[in-house]
Amino acid sequence: MSEEDQRPPERARRLPRAVRERQILDAAVQVFSRHGYHAASMDEISDVAGVSKPMIYTYLGSKEDLFGACIRREATRLLEAIQAGVQPDLPPDMQLWHGLRSFYRFVAEYRESWTVLHRQALTVGGAFAAEITDMRARAIQLVAALVVSAGTRKGVGEQAEFSGEGLAASLVGGAESLADWALDHPDISDGVLASWMMNLVWLGFNDLIEGAVWKPSE
Amino acid sequence: MSEEDQRPPERARRLPRAVRERQILDAAVQVFSRHGYHAASMDEISDVAGVSKPMIYTYLGSKEDLFGACIRREATRLLEAIQAGVQPDLPPDMQLWHGLRSFYRFVAEYRESWTVLHRQALTVGGAFAAEITDMRARAIQLVAALVVSAGTRKGVGEQAEFSGEGLAASLVGGAESLADWALDHPDISDGVLASWMMNLVWLGFNDLIEGAVWKPSE
Amino acid sequence: MSEEDQRPPERARRLPRAVRERQILDAAVQVFSRHGYHAASMDEISDVAGVSKPMIYTYLGSKEDLFGACIRREATRLLEAIQAGVQPDLPPDMQLWHGLRSFYRFVAEYRESWTVLHRQALTVGGAFAAEITDMRARAIQLVAALVVSAGTRKGVGEQAEFSGEGLAASLVGGAESLADWALDHPDISDGVLASWMMNLVWLGFNDLIEGAVWKPSE
Amino acid sequence: MSEEDQRPPERARRLPRAVRERQILDAAVQVFSRHGYHAASMDEISDVAGVSKPMIYTYLGSKEDLFGACIRREATRLLEAIQAGVQPDLPPDMQLWHGLRSFYRFVAEYRESWTVLHRQALTVGGAFAAEITDMRARAIQLVAALVVSAGTRKGVGEQAEFSGEGLAASLVGGAESLADWALDHPDISDGVLASWMMNLVWLGFNDLIEGAVWKPSE
DNA sequence: GATGAATGAGATTTCATTCAT
DNA sequence: AATGAATGAAATCTCATTCAT
Numbered sequence: 001m002s003e004e005d006q007r008p009p010e011r012a013r014r015l016p017r018a019v020r021e022r023q024i025l026d027a028a029v030q031v032f033s034r035h036g037y038h039a040a041s042m043d044e045i046s047d048v049a050g051v052s053k054p055m056i057y058t059y060l061g062s063k064e065d066l067f068g069a070c071i072r073r074e075a076t077r078l079l080e081a082i083q084a085g086v087q088p089d090l091p092p093d094m095q096l097w098h099g100l101r102s103f104y105r106f107v108a109e110y111r112e113s114w115t116v117l118h119r120q121a122l123t124v125g126g127a128f129a130a131e132i133t134d135m136r137a138r139a140i141q142l143v144a145a146l147v148v149s150a151g152t153r154k155g156v157g158e159q160a161e162f163s164g165e166g167l168a169a170s171l172v173g174g175a176e177s178l179a180d181w182a183l184d185h186p187d188i189s190d191g192v193l194a195s196w197m198m199n200l201v202w203l204g205f206n207d208l209i210e211g212a213v214w215k216p217s218e
Numbered sequence: 219m220s221e222e223d224q225r226p227p228e229r230a231r232r233l234p235r236a237v238r239e240r241q242i243l244d245a246a247v248q249v250f251s252r253h254g255y256h257a258a259s260m261d262e263i264s265d266v267a268g269v270s271k272p273m274i275y276t277y278l279g280s281k282e283d284l285f286g287a288c289i290r291r292e293a294t295r296l297l298e299a300i301q302a303g304v305q306p307d308l309p310p311d312m313q314l315w316h317g318l319r320s321f322y323r324f325v326a327e328y329r330e331s332w333t334v335l336h337r338q339a340l341t342v343g344g345a346f347a348a349e350i351t352d353m354r355a356r357a358i359q360l361v362a363a364l365v366v367s368a369g370t371r372k373g374v375g376e377q378a379e380f381s382g383e384g385l386a387a388s389l390v391g392g393a394e395s396l397a398d399w400a401l402d403h404p405d406i407s408d409g410v411l412a413s414w415m416m417n418l419v420w421l422g423f424n425d426l427i428e429g430a431v432w433k434p435s436e
Numbered sequence: 437m438s439e440e441d442q443r444p445p446e447r448a449r450r451l452p453r454a455v456r457e458r459q460i461l462d463a464a465v466q467v468f469s470r471h472g473y474h475a476a477s478m479d480e481i482s483d484v485a486g487v488s489k490p491m492i493y494t495y496l497g498s499k500e501d502l503f504g505a506c507i508r509r510e511a512t513r514l515l516e517a518i519q520a521g522v523q524p525d526l527p528p529d530m531q532l533w534h535g536l537r538s539f540y541r542f543v544a545e546y547r548e549s550w551t552v553l554h555r556q557a558l559t560v561g562g563a564f565a566a567e568i569t570d571m572r573a574r575a576i577q578l579v580a581a582l583v584v585s586a587g588t589r590k591g592v593g594e595q596a597e598f599s600g601e602g603l604a605a606s607l608v609g610g611a612e613s614l615a616d617w618a619l620d621h622p623d624i625s626d627g628v629l630a631s632w633m634m635n636l637v638w639l640g641f642n643d644l645i646e647g648a649v650w651k652p653s654e
Numbered sequence: 655m656s657e658e659d660q661r662p663p664e665r666a667r668r669l670p671r672a673v674r675e676r677q678i679l680d681a682a683v684q685v686f687s688r689h690g691y692h693a694a695s696m697d698e699i700s701d702v703a704g705v706s707k708p709m710i711y712t713y714l715g716s717k718e719d720l721f722g723a724c725i726r727r728e729a730t731r732l733l734e735a736i737q738a739g740v741q742p743d744l745p746p747d748m749q750l751w752h753g754l755r756s757f758y759r760f761v762a763e764y765r766e767s768w769t770v771l772h773r774q775a776l777t778v779g780g781a782f783a784a785e786i787t788d789m790r791a792r793a794i795q796l797v798a799a800l801v802v803s804a805g806t807r808k809g810v811g812e813q814a815e816f817s818g819e820g821l822a823a824s825l826v827g828g829a830e831s832l833a834d835w836a837l838d839h840p841d842i843s844d845g846v847l848a849s850w851m852m853n854l855v856w857l858g859f860n861d862l863i864e865g866a867v868w869k870p871s872e
Numbered sequence: 873g874a875t876g877a878a879t880g881a882g883a884t885t886t887c888a889t890t891c892a893t
Numbered sequence: 894a895a896t897g898a899a900t901g902a903a904a905t906c907t908c909a910t911t912c913a914t
Contacts, residue, residue, distance in 0.1 A: 038256030173395015474692030609831015617823035
């Protein structure tokens with residue numbers, strides 16, 4: 001009844017839209033990463049965000065829209081983190097190494113972002129799978145370019161034993177898989193992880209471009 | 219319209235339990251692989267199986283049980299397919315190569331089995347994720363054993379640049395990732411895919427055990 | 437393949453219909469008494485009876501029919517047990533006492549029968565509630581007759597303080613309630629239980645017919 | 655057709671939670687009392703309440719929770735009604751009489767409450783049966799205390815012919831049974847019903863504490 | 873006479889989404 | 894700007910009941 005009582009309750013304080021959107025996206029990433037797209041409920045997200053459900057719909061649209069916004073934000077973050085670590089004037093192997101380090105640093109620091117991108121995004125099907133697959137394809141082609149550029153410098157073309165894109169696909173997958181493995185081994189630094197990948201892949205690749213080829217002995 | 223069509227509709231025929239169970243599992247794998255665990259509905263599965271829902275519950279139990287049965291059947295299939303291809307008296311690299319070929323052959327032939335195992339099983343969480351993770355861990359350790367056995371023959375121990383389990387994790391992940399990639403490139407034979415992996419990994423690994431080490435040049 | 441193998445399996449031995457019906461009814465009483473009408477399932481009943489479900493439907497009809505058959509059989513048992521204990525040439529109080537003893541003996545010996553009749557039959561509604569209520573009404577009127585016959589012998593009519601049927605209703609209810617109580621106190625003999633009821637009721641009733649009347653003092 | 659009918663349909667009006675909860679509980683008591691716990695459907699309850707099913711789950715929880723809420727509300731009502739009628743400074747017989755009157759008044763006025771408590775609550779089994787049995791036990795011990803206090807004033811102890819708790823159990827059961835009987839005889843006032851119970855029981859009990867004992871004459 | 877196979881119908885429960893204030 | 898109130902639609906699962914052999 002007094003004048004002070006007339007301002008709205010603590011929780012309902014009017015915040016600028018951008019702040020609210022960030023709150024909601026943070027909560028959504030957290031919940032989606034825990035339960036996956038389908039098992040996550042808008043109720044839980046609104047609870048975690050400290051915001052009512054209609055607000056989510058007003059600001060970010062449907063559940064699918066919301067998930068899309070999460071995916072895009074986290075993907076952007078990841079790509080920016082990697083790009084920030086890469087110095088384009090270095091030789092290809094060092095570029096790769098720096099990129100990998102940044103990647104493993106990101107995964108360690110933003111587990112939830114990584115989980116959403118890697119594990120949950122593919123299960124939704126339809127547009128998202130495509131989006132993620134696209135992003136992955138871009139990453140793969142980036143790596144492939146790196147690899148091929150190194151290769152062509154030494155005069156190696158596309159052959160039966162060698163496919164830039166295919167190798168890049170497995171490289172990216174291997175790196176991701178090692179990232180998952182590293183989530184359970186947090187004491188291993190990003191530098192060591194990146195070195196493992198380089199040793200596994202670069203040396204092998206180096207042999208390839210030197211003309212060495214493994215063939216079935218039979 | 220033909221004479222055969224005049225017998226009672228397929229659906230009503232009384233078939234022995236084992237046959238129905240196979241039908242149901244086939245349908246379930248198909249539907250789970252398309253939509254994932256949560257988005258798949260028992261209604262759709264029963265439709266695809268040509269069987270009423272109660273039969274599913276009578277024969278295979280709850281949705282979770284059904285999913286578990288799918289996972290286990292497909293995992294067994296996959297492992298058997300790989301083991302059938304491996305000849306234990308060959309040298310490690312040939313064992314690996316044959317294993318990979320069998321793997322890629324299986325993935326090409328049973329896309330849905332692979333999708334369920336690779337993409338969908340992890341999203342359920344709880345017991346299944348654990349089961350799959352376990353199976354993957356077994357595969358990783360198998361590979362690690364192969365790799366390490368080759369390594370120790372040449373006197374290479376665990377070092378900072380080298381971790382059997384970590385490398386195996388990335389190798390398995392890389393192989394899986396290449397399998398996914400190959401789903402979109404069906405013209406590439408399993409032999410070629412396996413060779414790529416071998417060239418990427420074995421040569422690289424070979425260098426490692428010869429003492430070559432990649433190090434950041436900076 | 438040998439000749440012995442051609443007789444039907446143990447369970448399917450052809451038994452005369454009356455035996456099968458008894459088996460089924462026994463099982464049904466057991467299951468209904470445990471779970472009540474609605475929570476009992478035909479599956480459980482057929483399991484307990486060691487008989488397939490279609491057999492139940494063939495011999496005893498629908499679930500409702502089956503329940504009805506149970507109720508009628510157990511009610512008949514109860515009434516016969518009571519009548520067997522009563523000797524019609526004794527004075528009213530001794531008749532009542534003997535009836536009560538037989539009743540408590542029956543309840544102790546056939547807990548399940550009693551449970552079905554007392555607790556479960558009323559929850560079904562419709563025809564059964566009516567049937568049970570009827571049976572109870574007959575018991576009440578029987579007791580009422582006893583009471584009234586004793587009363588009229590002494591010249592006591594229906595008054596405000598006295599209603600044969602009402603009193604009988606509460607008497608029967610009290611006896612039933614004591615039976616329930618006795619289920620948790622199995623060391624108390626039927627004779628003692630019957631005596632309690634007589635002391636509680638008969639003395640009071642005796643006073644009534646002697647002209648004593650309790651009235652609110654206010 | 656009248657002007658009032660032109661406002662939006664009753665169902666869509668936004669009412670405060672407390673009001674809706676009351677509506678739902680009222681409907682639930684009605685439906686549970688008609689069909690029993692198992693045969694009652696949430697659909698019918700939501701229809702009767704004029705509310706959609708999700709509201710019921712949001713406000714009152716599962717079907718079992720809802721039933722529990724009904725039981726507790728009605729039990730509280732009943733106990734309060736009885737306690738409101740009892741005056742603790744009166745002699746034991748008058749306390750009993752007033753308690754009985756209040757009880758019969760309540761049963762007449764809230765038939766459905768009584769039905770749910772008396773007939774339906776026991777059939778659910780588990781926690782509710784226990785809860786109801788408990789409440790009944792409290793009532794029984796209350797009466798037992800009354801009876802025994804009157805008895806000990808006259809120096810009557812526990813004997814073979816007399817068990818406070820057993821007698822109280824049958825007294826309570828008799829009172830309940832008379833209540834059921836009275837439901838079909840609505841012209842009989844609560845005062846008369848209470849008097850019947852007093853005449854039946856109190857006189858008998860009075861005899862007991864005076865030393866009179868009924869014994870089988872055989 | 874006896875049963876394994878099969879299902880229609882309906883139960884409880886949850887969720888994304890929207891009104892009305 | 895913000896939310897409590899409200900729901901349509903659909904999910905999983907169970908049960909009484911009947912065919913076909």
